[in-house]
Amino acid sequence: MESDRKNIIVEDWQSLVNKPVYSSNGKDIGIVKSIQPEFFITTFGSITKDKFLIPKTSIQSINNGIIYIKEDSDFVENNFKFE
């Protein structure tokens, strides 16, 4: 369980821009659009975009350019969506 609480170390946050993000239950959360000091912003959708403000500490892993976060899609929808 302890490994769930560990935060991943990212050397170059800017390199995550345009990378896809997936929730812990495998749902597509969108693409990273920008990086803030404590959060990163993802957008999902082509016309009316949903926007999510995701804490950097939520990243579970990054594999082959895909970012996986610790939370499931329901949690993401209820807590990270801001537009």
Place this chain on the structure above:
Amino acid sequence: MENKNLVNESSYPTENDTTAAAQLISSYKEFLGKASKLYPKVDQKLLLDMIYLETTYNDWEGSVLLRIVYSSNSQVNTEKKKEEIYKKYQKMPEEVKEGRTLRVKLVRMYLKNLEDLINSDNDIEFVSGSATLTPTDSYSDSA
């Protein structure tokens, strides 16, 4: 004959010299780093647009469309937040995401005012949006 002062050695390229492009990019990255430290809650594109307009046009009216995102952890009363913003700026925001995000068009919102807005309310988690040269009635933007 002493001639060491005849040549200014600092004007000669050394192994450590970098190109103008590399120096500029390095300075720009340093600037962005400083911007995100000073305005950690502001979207960088909005911040850069405001800096550009504020420093380029002396008569810029500070026309912005702001999306104010409140913390999802605190139970924010957005109706109260709307009233607070209306009291301060005489503009009534609209709710974009229930209990989380307000959107409002403002004028005379310069960098200092944005700083004051954020510092005045700890519930604000993030501010994004767009800045335009002239005020517009449109609510659509790419921010």
